[in-house]
Each structure stands twice: as C-alpha cells, then as structure tokens.
Amino acid sequence: MGREVSESCIDNLLTEMVSTYCNRFYANKPELAARRIEAIGYQVGHQLSERYTMERPRFSDHLEAIKFICKDFWFELFKKQIDNLKTNHRGTFVLQDNRFRWLTNMSIEQPPENGTSEELSIVADNKALQSMHLYFPCGIIRGALSNLGIPCAVSADISNLPACSFVVRIKA
C-alpha cells in the first residue's frame, strides 16, 4: 500500500543510527544508547503491528500472536518468515532466523585460536558492537507484541552469524 523505500536506504539508515547513538549521542554510555535504540524500535513495532493486523481476525491466545509475528509480520518486514520457532510452553519463545537480513553485511570474525589477549579483547569489542545492532529489531518485536496486549522482554543472540535468535519472555 502506498509508497516504497529502497532497501539499501533502510540498511544504511539503521547502520548509521546505531553508529550515531553509540559514538556521538551517548558516546561513553552504551547502556543508554542501547535503551534509546530499543525505544525507537518499540515505537516502530507498535505502529507497524497496528497496520499489519488491520484485516485479520483477532488472536485467541499468545501463541497465535507469536505465530503472527513469525509469519505475516516478519514477511512484511523482511520478505521471509522466521525459520524456527521454539517454546517451552511456559511463556518463553525462541524465534530463529537463519539469515537475518540486517546482519547479512556484517563480517563474521573467527576469534584467533592462539590469539594474544589484545586480539581477543578486540574480538570481544566487535561482538559488543555487533550486538548493538540487535536492539532495534528486539524493540520492534517488543513493540508489536505490546500493542497486541502481550507485555514481554526480548533479547537477541548472535552466536553464529548470519543466523540470529530472538528470545521472547512473556511477563506474567
């Protein structure tokens, strides 16, 4: 419906957003930058879920809403569905995307086996920077679920790029 935006613009915008918040606005406060980015994602997710659930019948339970996020919502955002959904049936869901679109251009760095402590700390720093890029999609998921009436906490895990797992914990 309506206007279109080029995908590379979105990619660049997101990269620049993370970089600006981490390096300029909250230069030495990564927690604040992370929280701010997550809040932006929350707003985006909130509004997108309103738009994408317009025509659908209502959800009967939490699982239906999560399935909506995995299928329709993810398809609208990334042109693909979530590859794997796991749950412990007690309020925790793991959404796994084997090729997360916004991370495809990120380099995969193998930590050197006999590396010096300096090299290892550089690798650790890079990991921290990479995880900054995940706060935005976590916020989107959290915003979408909150708008559907499901308060939750979302965290992400990138142990093997470009696959990415989002862990959703529903607050009782």
Added chain:
Amino acid sequence: MIVCVAVVGHQNNPLYIQSFTDADDALKLHHIVHCSLDVVDERVNNPKKSGPTLNDTFLGLLYPTENYKVYGYLTNTKVKFILVTTDLDVRDADVRNEVPCCIC
C-alpha cells in the same frame, strides 16, 4: 444515517469522537458511546455467549436504543470503533462492509 463515530483506545480512552447532528444531541451520543464500551467488553470476555464470532473483528449490533443502533468493531490492538446510526433499516452486512473502508 450515521450520527456518531467514535474511536476508543485500548484503555478505553477516547481517541476521536465526532457527531453529525445538532449540538444539543452531542452529549447524549457521547453517553451512548460510553455505555456501548461496556457491551464490547462483555462480548470479548464471554466467549461462550458470543458463539461463532469469537475472533471476528466486527462485533455487530451492540445494542439498540430507542432511536439508534450501535455497531462495534474491535481491532487486534484493542482499538474500538463505535458507530451510532439512526437508519433502522440497515442490515449488519452493509455496516460490516463499511467499517474497513473507514479504517483505511
């Protein structure tokens, strides 16, 4: 003829109310909208009584008053659209088709 349209947020906070009649009727219409919110909650919380329309967004005729009919529509994000109409001949199906047009 539709006399009042209301959009109510998920905490029952009014987002938009517009009445299309003379000014002195407006308060009465607001009151009718307010009462219909209770009916919406009732329909949503009583799955057995609402029957096959449990997950439908369109709630149908909420309640008829002396001159008006009140229709309700509930989105997935718990935003309620309330429509008050004086047209006594209108059928459910017509209203059901009109509401999605209003949303877009």
